[in-house]
Amino acid sequence: MTVTLKPVDAVLVGFGWTGAIMGQQLCDEGLSVVALERGPWRDTAADFATGFAQDELRYMWRHHLFQNVSYDTLTIRNNTSQQALPMRHLGSFLLGTGVGSGGVHWNGQIWRFLPSDFLTKSHNQQRYGRNAVTDYDLTVQDWGVTYDELEPHYDTFDKLCGTSGKAGNLRGQIQPGGNPFEGPRSNEYPTPAMAQTYAPTLFGQAAASLGRHPFPHPTGNLSQPYVNPLGAQLGECTYCGFCEKFGCGNYSKASPQTTVLPYLMAKPNFTLKTECEVLKVELTADRKRATGVTYVDSAGQEYFQPAEMVILSAYILQNVRLLLLSGIGEPYDPSTGKGQVGRNYAYQTMSSVNVFFDDKILNPFIGAGALATVIDDFNGDNFDHSGLGFIGGAYVAGMVTGGRPIEMIYTPQGTPAWGLEWKHAAARNYLRSFSISVHGSCMSHRGNYLDLDPTYRDTFGRPMLRMTFDFTDNEHKMSDYLTDRAAEVAKAMNPREIKLNRRTGSWSVVPYQTTHNTGGAIMGDNPGNSVVNKYLQVWGVPNVFSMGAGAFPQNAGYNPTGTVAALTYHAAAAIKSQYLKAPGALVQA
């Protein structure tokens, strides 16, 4: 029997970055807030202390902190002519679970999108003509929110995290040493940029010799101790090299645990319930309002939690699935182009160049999640695309996240994957090689989308999410062009040899790429082109808000979380200043 609980002002579905930020914002307004998280409680001392955090087998390869796909996964295919099959093992992306979720085992690469990234359609059409965006069946569109509107919220997230970096554009003034292409920032980074190890330093020198504009990667791996506005204290990063895919044992990586939870957990009007999986958002009979959510806990008991407001903060894939399972909005149909929920799913287009020296010891194990020297000369529309046949771009980073030996032994072109030759190549190159990462945008396409699988169900009997996705010609052309730019820098470093790992063929679920899934619950300026308005409020069901990268109409050439967090603060500001006074649509349809 379903137990009905005491009503609350707001229920948060999922408790990672967006749940933690929204929880803090709403609790500060005095609202009663309950967060429901399907995974366990997690903290530094118990779950990833320095005595055992640096365990590559357990965390990376045995997925100790990641979603357990044995009871719930999604199905995948490259196009509608194929039968979608379950993702039986994590690979291409590493979904989070538990308190803090991806915010625990992320790299801490903190980016802002470019002002022109928010105007993907109008900006590119204006500069390159109408066909620039309609070629290849691209379905890109403007966001309905601008960089200037988000800037104060990017700033808030930087202050929350204590982001280490060097500004390149302070209120319109270009600053030496920073990224000259970034949008204007209202403030310098809260803490100085990290010191760079040998490989990123060599990368920066080579890039500068080619006339590029290298700068230190902005990072949530802190260069010095920091106390944030919520009173949370972060320590100095020790470059342990077990950062991406691992929790930080040092309190020096910005995460919900290190930045928000000490403050939020102490609030009497906040309650967190772990091991509670939300099954569905419940609606009124006319489907114009949510009444709350139904969830089941790990003891098998089912509950109905009534709430005035439902915040979906369950990561893009689960947010979209919950919308579909709850019958909110119209599912997208790629054959007609009708419907919005699930439309414009996109990803990240990654490639790399490995660089091998004989005469230089690089010590790759001295690393951090966002330790890199970067060039942004070929990202977004920072360069002239005339005649190139694609839109979008990438940042190119001489990056050393660590030297974890199962994952990160680079061997030269033509080396077999096993045998004496492999072993000798490993012994020769481990200390003397590193990888340049090409982190590319991914435009949205008519054929790439999310819906419910007709065949496969999870342990709870609910249809799985089905992902239909492939890289388009636009992405392949972009990636090839950018990989060549990375190779130029690699060659300018005068190494013994380099190896190009181009982005070829169809998207595969097997090798890790990024956990930067986007779209499916996209934002826009009217219900005919989007699921949510610029405040992440669902069109037609105004007391449901959908957080996260699902709101991106297409993905830019940067990591998403800076923008995800800024959108969350932007939504919270509108809820606090307008919605709570007059609960209803914040934008008229």
Next chain:
Amino acid sequence: MAGTAGAAVAAARHDGMLGGPPQTFTGAVPWQEGAADAPPGVSGTDFIFFTSAERAFIEAAVDRLIPPDPVGPGAVEAGVPFFLDHQLAGQFGQGQHYFLAGPWSKGTPQQGYQSRFSPAQLYRAAIPAIEKYVAATFNGAAFSKLAAADQDKVLKGLESGAINLDGGVDSATFFAMLLQNTREGYLSDPIYGGNKDMAAWKMIGFPGAHYDYKEWVTRHGERVPYPPVGFKGRPGWTER
């Protein structure tokens, strides 16, 4: 859906597939002293998963994947078979992080692992199927008795998927798992039973479980002189 969802979750918990009991937190950061989630290392020297025939195959195969020579240890010297044995006997072997329910179909390479077998079941089905192929191809010989060049030929045939195996085993799927698990045993922390004496780490120059490199960040090009350290300390300190 109501009742069945609850029953399914309770069953999954019972199988140790999911985490702990539901908990409610309010008004304070929860703090449990001494509750560290320590790594699940192994002890002893006994094999608990492989039969003797399976063990003979595994020892021969992994020593071709990473052969011994003066540059560094081979996979057998490094304890990889013992590592594999304990991994397959434990949660990894049982497929704790694999979705294994049907319906099954081969799928495209891009769709990844599509076997109905857990890792332990895959090894158990693959090894006799490979031995059957080897016996039929090499006059009844076992894989472990073949010349190294013939062993390599068989491994290459598995790797490319060119060899068809009985028992519902996809040869390329098995090879990919064997190679990955072999590297894991060779290069993971010794508490899991492989990487004996951290000799593989020594060979490549990885200092292991150090957590603080601050003083080395800007000492560009210098070799970090630390000998490798594991969770249980340096080779000299470990019980033998």
